[in-house]
Amino acid sequence: MEATVVKTRTEGTIWGGANKPLKASYGKLMLWIFLFSDSLTFTGFLVSYGLTRFRFADSWPIADEVFNHIPFLHGVEEPMIFVAFMTFLLIFSSVTMVLAVDAGARMKQNMVTFYLFLTLCGGLTFLSSQAFEWATFIKGSYGAVETTGGNILQFVDTNGDRVSVRDFALADDSPREVHAKNKGLWHVGEPATPTTVSLDQVKEGFLANDNILVRIQEKDAQGQHIILSREESKAKFFDEGVMVVEGANLIHNEYGHRLFANYFFFITGFHGFHVSIGITLLFTVFFNSIVGTYEKRKSYEMVEKVGLYWHFVDLVWVFVFTFFYLV
Amino acid sequence: MAQEYNLAIFRGRLKFKDNRSKIWGVFIFLSILTAIEVGLGMARPEALVNTKWFQFIPILTMTPLTFIFIILTIIKAYYITWDFMHMRDEVKFLRRLIVWSAVFFIIYFVVLILLEGQYMYEVLTDGLIKFDF
Numbered sequence: 225m226e227a228t229v230v231k232t233r234t235e236g237t238i239w240g241g242a243n244k245p246l247k248a249s250y251g252k253l254m255l256w257i258f259l260f261s262d263s264l265t266f267t268g269f270l271v272s273y274g275l276t277r278f279r280f281a282d283s284w285p286i287a288d289e290v291f292n293h294i295p296f297l298h299g300v301e302e303p304m305i306f307v308a309f310m311t312f313l314l315i316f317s318s319v320t321m322v323l324a325v326d327a328g329a330r331m332k333q334n335m336v337t338f339y340l341f342l343t344l345c346g347g348l349t350f351l352s353s354q355a356f357e358w359a360t361f362i363k364g365s366y367g368a369v370e371t372t373g374g375n376i377l378q379f380v381d382t383n384g385d386r387v388s389v390r391d392f393a394l395a396d397d398s399p400r401e402v403h404a405k406n407k408g409l410w411h412v413g414e415p416a417t418p419t420t421v422s423l424d425q426v427k428e429g430f431l432a433n434d435n436i437l438v439r440i441q442e443k444d445a446q447g448q449h450i451i452l453s454r455e456e457s458k459a460k461f462f463d464e465g466v467m468v469v470e471g472a473n474l475i476h477n478e479y480g481h482r483l484f485a486n487y488f489f490f491i492t493g494f495h496g497f498h499v500s501i502g503i504t505l506l507f508t509v510f511f512n513s514i515v516g517t518y519e520k521r522k523s524y525e526m527v528e529k530v531g532l533y534w535h536f537v538d539l540v541w542v543f544v545f546t547f548f549y550l551v
Numbered sequence: 552m553a554q555e556y557n558l559a560i561f562r563g564r565l566k567f568k569d570n571r572s573k574i575w576g577v578f579i580f581l582s583i584l585t586a587i588e589v590g591l592g593m594a595r596p597e598a599l600v601n602t603k604w605f606q607f608i609p610i611l612t613m614t615p616l617t618f619i620f621i622i623l624t625i626i627k628a629y630y631i632t633w634d635f636m637h638m639r640d641e642v643k644f645l646r647r648l649i650v651w652s653a654v655f656f657i658i659y660f661v662v663l664i665l666l667e668g669q670y671m672y673e674v675l676t677d678g679l680i681k682f683d684f
Contacts, residue, residue: 246645256649267657275668279675288593308589312582315631319578322635326570447600528637535636539628546624550592551617 255529259536262498266540269494270547273487283375283441285480286449287549289386293360295353307549310353311541317346318538325531328524333513336527340510343534347503354496361488364471367419368478369426371464376480378439379430380451389468392433393425419468426468430461441480488548495537495544502537505530577634581627588623591616 234240246253277284288303295306324339367389369377379387400422401407403414430436438457439449452460469478477485509530518524567573591599599616633639638646 246648247642248645253645256645260649260653263653264656267660271660271664275664275671278668279672304589304593308585311585311589315578315581315585318631318635319574322574323571325637326574532636535631538635539631542624542627542631546588546620550588550620 249525251529252525252532255532259532262536263540266494266543269491270543273491273547276483276487280481280483282443283481284443285441285484286443286447290361290479291357291549293357293365295356304549306353306357307545310350311545313346313350313353314538314541317343317350318535320346321531321534325524325528328518328527331519331522331524333516333519336518336524337510337513340506340513340527344503344506344510347499347506347534351496351499351503354492354499357492358489361485362471362473364478366478367421367468367470369423369461369465370467370469370476371460372466373464374476374482375441376469376476376478377461377465378449378478380437380439382435382437384451387436389426389470390421392436393421393429394432396422396425419470421468423465423468427462427465430458491544491548495540498537498540502530502534505533573634577630581630584623584627588620591619 232240238245248256291307292301292303293306294300294302320339320342324336324343327335327339365388366378366386368379369389371377379389379392381387400418403412434454436457437451437454438461439451440460442450444450469476471478472485472488474486474489476482479485509527512518513524513527518526565576567576595616599619600614632650638650
């Protein structure tokens with residue numbers, strides 16, 4: 225049979241097959257290529273965010289005013305602290321992941337399991353933190369009024385402190401009339417999340433309290449939102465105010481430009497989706513490590529590959545954190 | 552998996568005794584960078600936000616503070632990729648295959664969007680909207 229075996233020119237050469245030209249296994253190489261393409265996806269999203277953000281640079285919400293909530297500390301407003309904690313947490317979980325990979329290279333099953341468990345905890349805590357951020361973002365804090373053009377008017381008092389719409393709106397004891405098809409537009413239903421105060425209540429509250437001023441989206445040369453005088457506030461609010469906005473959804477939000485909430489949900493949501501996938505992979509690898517699959521296989525390379533994915537998630541978060549919260 | 556680890560960072564200036572202490576060392580370095588970033592983000596010193604002495608990068612609203620953030624982020628990304636993802640220990644060809652391609656595409660995309668964005672900004676602020684109520 226040897227006479228019929230055909231030898232090609234490339235056998236034995238570095239790219240001739242049956243060896244590892246780049247010294248990395250097939251799985252690791254393919255994972256690197258996947259991470260490369262996924263990073264381009266995130267680049268696309270972040271760059272489009274940058275484009276929109278700088279197109280509306282003089283009316284975009286100020287990140288320090290929006291992201292200043294801390295879980296378990298109601299009423300304390302500290303910008304950036306919680307997000308810094310989330311970043312630190314993810315970097316720390318990356319470190320425990322590298323330690324797991326390192327222990328795997330030395331075939332130490334118990335250490336691998338321990339470090340994978342720590343990484344899992346870090347990842348789950350990060351996801352819960354992100355869920356908290358979303359929840360507070362959606363719930364809103366001070367409330368605002370939207371104008372006919374889709375811009376947002378917020379309220380401050382004469383000292384410049386923010387005032388909640390629910391605080392100064394006059395109470396209205398009359399029962400709220402539920403929308404029915406024969407009592408208005410037939411094709412419009414009840415809003416999914418009705419606001420706690422109506423526009424009329426806010427208007428009457430505004431008239432009753434002389435020290436309330438309107439703050440518009442436009443920012444001055446120092447980057448602060450412009451506060452109108454009492455007369456200008458009254459004119460702006462009563463001429464152009466159309467509806468009360470509390471919290472945020474994909475259509476409008478109380479913080480400012482409509483696309484602000486849109487981008488926030490989309491980019492952090494896409495990243496959070498990647499984190500969830502990472503947690504699933506981590507759990508699979510954690511389980512396999514306990515059961516001894518990698519000992520049998522004599523290689524912890526799967527742990528290394530999942531580690532690469534997890535570091536990628538961390539890397540993306542570093543960029544998202546910079547471009548969303550810092551810049 | 553008997554792998555040779557590259558135990559020196561900062562271009563060989565700081566050498567660690569084994570892989571584990573290198574990992575903790577890089578972690579401490581990244582934490583310091585993050586702390587600097589967060590500190591600057593919270594304090595926002597006036598001198599860095601004032602753009603008057605940064606005229607030669609007039610890209611939209613880039614301030615020196617923004618520039619510092621981006622530089623620190625790129626440094627963090629470099630160390631995460633190089634040490635946590637073990638790129639430092641991979642074959643040079645693989646490193647270049649992934650990193651040079653990614654960097655090229657990202658820079659190309661960013662420059663393109665900046666140019667187009669500048670154009671869009673000029674057109675949309677000057678021309679189309681008469682009165683934004």
